[in-house]
Amino acid sequence: MKSRVLITILSILTFLMSSAVVHAGGATRVAEAIWANGNIYDTILTPATFVAPPLQSTDIIYSFMLSGLEGQRSVAESAPGDQDYNGGRWNVQMVVFTPQGIAVHDPDGDGIVNFELTTAEMVLEHEALGHLTISAANFYFECPLLPRRGNR
Numbered sequence: 828m829k830s831r832v833l834i835t836i837l838s839i840l841t842f843l844m845s846s847a848v849v850h851a852g853g854a855t856r857v858a859e860a861i862w863a864n865g866n867i868y869d870t871i872l873t874p875a876t877f878v879a880p881p882l883q884s885t886d887i888i889y890s891f892m893l894s895g896l897e898g899q900r901s902v903a904e905s906a907p908g909d910q911d912y913n914g915g916r917w918n919v920q921m922v923v924f925t926p927q928g929i930a931v932h933d934p935d936g937d938g939i940v941n942f943e944l945t946t947a948e949m950v951l952e953h954e955a956l957g958h959l960t961i962s963a964a965n966f967y968f969e970c971p972l973l974p975r976r977g978n979r
Contacts (some may be wrong), residue, residue, distance in 0.1 A: 833881055835885060836856045839973070843844070845944050847976070849901065850877060850953065851871060854869070854908050855871065855872040856871055856872075856973070857869060857871075857872060858975075859900070859975070860885075860890070860900060860901070861900060861901045861902070861903050861904035861970075861972060862900055862901070862902045862903065862943065862944070862945040863902065863903040863904070863905065863946070863947075863972060864887070864906050864909070864946055865945045865946050866906065866945075866970040867945075867973055867975065868903075868906065868907075868971075868973060868975065869927040869974075869976065870874050870915070870970050870971060870972055871970070871971055871973065872970065872974060873885050873968075873969050873970060873971075874912055875968060875969035876966070876967060876969075877967050877968070877969075879967075880916065880918075880967055881958075882918070884913055884916055885904060885916045885918040885967060886890030886904050886905040886911070886912065886913050886916065886918065887903070887904045887917070887918050887920050887947065888901050888902070888903045888904070888918070888919055889901060889902045889903075889904075889920050889947065889950045889961065890919050890920065890922060890964070891922050891924045892921075893912055893921060893923065894922050894923050894924050894959075894974060895923055895924045895929060896924050896929060896932060896933050896938060896939065897938055897939045897940070898939040898940040898943065899932075899940045899943050899944065900943060902944055902945065902946065902947055902949070902950050903947070903972065904944070904947035905956045906972050907948075907971075907972055907973075914969075914971060915969055915970050915971030915972055916967070916969050917967060917968055917970060918963075919963075919964040919967070919968070920961050920962065920964065921951065921961070921962050922959050922960070922970070923947055923962075924958065924961065925958055925960060927957050927958055928953065928956075928957070928959050929954075931956075931958055932958065944974045950968040951962055959968065
């Protein structure tokens with residue numbers, strides 16, 4: 828289990844840092860990193876992780892880092908403006924495409940999803956269809972969602 832958590836941490840950090848824009852103040856803004864409610868959000872990388880927070884103090888984020896396909900960005904269940912948004916404190920759930928899900932989401936077989944899931948509801952619908960499996964990563968971190976700047 829510890830190796831799974833380490834792989835999760837490294838995968839998330841590698842992804843976020845690979846598309847990061849570093850600012851003079853040291854904060855790292857990542858463009859178009861996370862889907863929530865059908866909108867794509869930027870984020871700011873922070874080193875904040877924590878152990879066993881109260882469940883009501885975090886929101887679920889579905890990570891596709893080890894999913895078996897590329898191109899699907901993480902999906903959050905809550906976003907700024909939602910009454911239950913916890914400021915970007917996340918409870919990571921790992922998502923893996925099943926063989927059926929790979930056939931549906933990557934029909935051309937190039938290893939890249941042909942369409943992205945953009946809401947938590949879509950993730951759960953595709954789990955119910957047998958396209959995905961979801962499991963708790965037992966990893967919690969902080970990474971606020973930021974509305975997109977400009978028309979990038």
